[in-house]
Amino acid sequence: MSQPKRKEETVGVEMKGEEALAYVLNDIGITKVFTTYSLPNILKEMLKKYNIDVEFSITTREASWLAYAYALENNTVGTIIQIPGSKLTDAVNVISQAYNESVPLLIISSIRSHKDTGRARIGEFRTIDDLSNILSPITKVRERVISIEEITITVEKAYKEAISNRPRPSYVEISEDLFRAKAYPLSTAGQKPEKKTPDKNTVAKVAELLTNAKLPVIIAGYGVVLSDAEDMLLELAELIDAPVITTFKAKGVIASNHKLFAGEGLGAFGTYSANYLTENADVILALGTRFTQLSTAGWSLKYKGILVHNNVDGEDIGKVFMPHVPVVADTGLFLRELLAQLKAKIKEKINRGASEIIYKTQQKNSIKSHTGLWPIDVVEMLNKLGGFEKIYVDLTATTIDFVRLPINSKKMWYTAESLLERGIAVGGTVASKYKAYGVTDLEGILPYLPLLKYKVDKIKGKILILNDGNSNYIDVSNADLPTILRSQTNINGQLDEMIEKSVGGITVATPSELEEALKSSERKIINIKLDPNFESVVVSRI
Numbered sequence: 001m002s003q004p005k006r007k008e009e010t011v012g013v014e015m016k017g018e019e020a021l022a023y024v025l026n027d028i029g030i031t032k033v034f035t036t037y038s039l040p041n042i043l044k045e046m047l048k049k050y051n052i053d054v055e056f057s058i059t060t061r062e063a064s065w066l067a068y069a070y071a072l073e074n075n076t077v078g079t080i081i082q083i084p085g086s087k088l089t090d091a092v093n094v095i096s097q098a099y100n101e102s103v104p105l106l107i108i109s110s111i112r113s114h115k116d117t118g119r120a121r122i123g124e125f126r127t128i129d130d131l132s133n134i135l136s137p138i139t140k141v142r143e144r145v146i147s148i149e150e151i152t153i154t155v156e157k158a159y160k161e162a163i164s165n166r167p168r169p170s171y172v173e174i175s176e177d178l179f180r181a182k183a184y185p186l187s188t189a190g191q192k193p194e195k196k197t198p199d200k201n202t203v204a205k206v207a208e209l210l211t212n213a214k215l216p217v218i219i220a221g222y223g224v225v226l227s228d229a230e231d232m233l234l235e236l237a238e239l240i241d242a243p244v245i246t247t248f249k250a251k252g253v254i255a256s257n258h259k260l261f262a263g264e265g266l267g268a269f270g271t272y273s274a275n276y277l278t279e280n281a282d283v284i285l286a287l288g289t290r291f292t293q294l295s296t297a298g299w300s301l302k303y304k305g306i307l308v309h310n311n312v313d314g315e316d317i318g319k320v321f322m323p324h325v326p327v328v329a330d331t332g333l334f335l336r337e338l339l340a341q342l343k344a345k346i347k348e349k350i351n352r353g354a355s356e357i358i359y360k361t362q363q364k365n366s367i368k369s370h371t372g373l374w375p376i377d378v379v380e381m382l383n384k385l386g387g388f389e390k391i392y393v394d395l396t397a398t399t400i401d402f403v404r405l406p407i408n409s410k411k412m413w414y415t416a417e418s419l420l421e422r423g424i425a426v427g428g429t430v431a432s433k434y435k436a437y438g439v440t441d442l443e444g445i446l447p448y449l450p451l452l453k454y455k456v457d458k459i460k461g462k463i464l465i466l467n468d469g470n471s472n473y474i475d476v477s478n479a480d481l482p483t484i485l486r487s488q489t490n491i492n493g494q495l496d497e498m499i500e501k502s503v504g505g506i507t508v509a510t511p512s513e514l515e516e517a518l519k520s521s522e523r524k525i526i527n528i529k530l531d532p533n534f535e536s537v538v539v540s541r542i
Helices: 019-029 041-049 059-073 086-102 130-138 146-163 177-182 199-211 222-226 229-241 272-280 331-345 354-361 375-383 398-403 423-431 442-458 495-502 511-520
Strands: 033-035 053-057 077-080 105-111 142-145 171-177 216-220 244-246 261-264 284-285 306-311 325-328 390-392 414-415 436-441 463-466 470-477 484-486 505-506 525-529
Touching: 019 041, 033 059, 041 053, 053 059, 053 130, 059 086, 059 105, 059 354, 059 390, 059 414, 059 423, 059 442, 059 484, 077 086, 086 105, 086 130, 086 525, 105 130, 105 146, 142 146, 171 177, 199 306, 199 325, 199 331, 216 229, 222 229, 222 331, 229 261, 229 331, 244 272, 261 272, 261 354, 261 470, 272 354, 272 375, 272 505, 284 331, 284 375, 284 511, 306 331, 375 398, 375 463, 375 511, 390 423, 414 423, 423 442, 436 442, 442 463, 442 495, 463 495, 495 505, 495 525, 505 511, 511 525
Parallel strands: 033 053, 033 077, 077 105, 105 171, 142 171, 216 244, 216 284, 244 261, 284 306, 306 325, 390 414, 390 436, 436 463, 463 525, 505 525
Antiparallel strands: 470 484
């Protein structure tokens, strides 16, 4: 047994490695972890001892999606424990998307032993560095623990890094030797997450611009959601009478029925109001956005005014559009300081007539006469019936029209813009404690049928499969502007029957059948047969 020289710096109790891990997770506030059935029983028991709920999945990929969705819905860290660590390669795409989409994950795995490496143990790579090297480009930090004393402080550091500034996955691997030894773990330091504060002189310049502008416009990105700044965004918009346009990912930061909401999306994918306003604005305040290819329709945004670009990550500023005023800071802290300075200048809310401009430039979705079901029909039916508290959407050729679904509550809408991997719809619906709806396509449902088979009873909402037989896909190979192309293959086959038999799904092909299934409390998986020649109201078909 080992013992540090300065026992007063420890937690004061001798522990094995598995207890030290459970202890520190409890200490930093983790209440739920996602794992697979390969988790050692002794670690499972220790987690339960420290009041940490353990959610099991069959594969690491499934567990990672549940952790991803949990992090989104709760605006916190999703914790994954995978022992042995080699199985994390099954979740590389999920972790990559979390890295791109600013989703904080705390990934804890193991190496078989740090003492006798290279002996070709079961479930290990050629060297103990291989897994860490694989995850290096898609994780914020990577730490290895080879002593029980360091488990606590290393896990605490990784947790802090995962949620500091721009949230991203952090990785910790623990030698399994420590599960058979005892020592006194070091006490945690109570580290707080870091948030970049704005430069006050820069904020003063922005405040001056917004005060003197004739038609300022706000573009709200996901950074507003991450920093819990929705209320401050609304206060700012109403104070300076500025229309708000959201990115696809930030839907819900302002209610769709608010008089200052001008739509979601920019450029060719934006609403008519959004494009009219950005082209005529003299000051554009972009908050917490990277100006992704999807939200900007291949960066087709047109503007003539002064661009103020705020992002917590300086590397994302100037990559797409060069701002006149860059603001590298946490979006919430920036908005707080900006509001304070504006309130010192503005004693009464400004009236620039923004709501009247929005009203005059609003246009309804242009839908051609058609037979069969199109994606926009599903959107309008769901909007009419409601019934969901959260909605998770895998953006694909068949589901992209869901960005036009009105969302009137904050933190109600969840999606991703990088489109690396499908899984948000199933993971979110399964992991949610609310009546959540998941929207996906065939490619997004088939890999998760085993997960759904034994967890379908846990779902409080529904999963909608917009099924065109995988006949269409979003293409960006021909141009930066995403378009919908028709595939040369159709993979439907016997899949309808498979979905029905394996997870109790129901197949619908008409508006009346869809409405009946949406109203039914018993139907949780709805396989919606689309006309494969549908047209989207967002993305053009070529």
